[in-house]
């Protein structure tokens with residue numbers, strides 16, 4: 001149904017943790033794609049503590065694309081995360097491989113949106129903006145791009161110019177409503193609405209601050225008691241609901257400007273090294 005991309009501007013606000021948590025609490029079949037150009041599978045190394053070895057990774061999709069078989073390769077490369085209904089396309093083994101993915105992003109965005117027909121949503125961990133090999137065409141091709149940010153002054157200062165760049169990029173292609181803010185740790189110290197005002201990006205949802213539960217997703221820590229009822233898991237569910245509501249609203253009243261392809265869209269200033 002939708003391509004949802006999570007990214008960050010600075011620091012490590014919790015993109016990977018939030019993307020995995022969202023996928024695990026998503027109410028429809030979902031494919032999680034690790035497109036962070038830093039490389040490595042943070043999901044398999046973190047939440048699954050390195051106990052699951054991927055047979056293939058994103059780089060195999062680049063090879064498949066070159067030989068004309070991208071669409072067929074997606075379900076073959078995707079692996080089911082043990083004991084979950086989530087499928088995963090693991091990240092590249094090393095950051096150097098991300099260069100080989102540059103020509104993959106555009107066709108991959110189109111192919112992932114095509115999963116719509118199979119009733120499958122896609123959540124992408126795009127990592128930090130501006131890294132060499134950053135999957136910008138996926139970002140700008142997304143039905144919903146969530147900029148993840150913490151709400152302290154340092155985080156907001158680091159996100160401000162990237163928020164402006166993203167806003168400009170989305171508006172340029174008539175898709176301004178596809179960009180939203182995901183605050184991690186609402187009220188620490190600023191509220192989501194305050195962050196949205198500073199960054200001039202609409203707040204879509206907010207995740208609770210909970211180090212113990214975040215550690216389950218990011219480092220495979222043991223689940224605390226009443227895990228399903230913890231504030232973070234509940235806020236992951238409400239974030240999923242807010243994201244789906246936003247997607248419905250956008251599809252019912254799309255931006256009036258025609259949205260061109262993503263071919264020429266690049267984040268200005270991209271290219272700081274991984």
Ligand SMILES: Nc1ncnc2c1ncn2[C@@H]1O[C@H](COP(=O)(O)OP(=O)(O)OP(=O)(O)O)[C@@H](O)[C@H]1O
Nearest residue numbers: 012013014015016017207208209210211214215218
């Ligand atoms: N909602 C949260 N509450 C408390 N801690 C969190 C939350 N989300 C993430 N964290 C913690 O923040 C740290 C960074 O998280 P994560 O690796 O997901 O960030 P990231 O944005 O993907 O970073 P990077 O850009 O380095 O990949 C981890 O220790 C994680 O457990």
Ligand SMILES: [Mg+2]
Nearest residue numbers: 015016036042
């Ligand atoms: Mg990450």
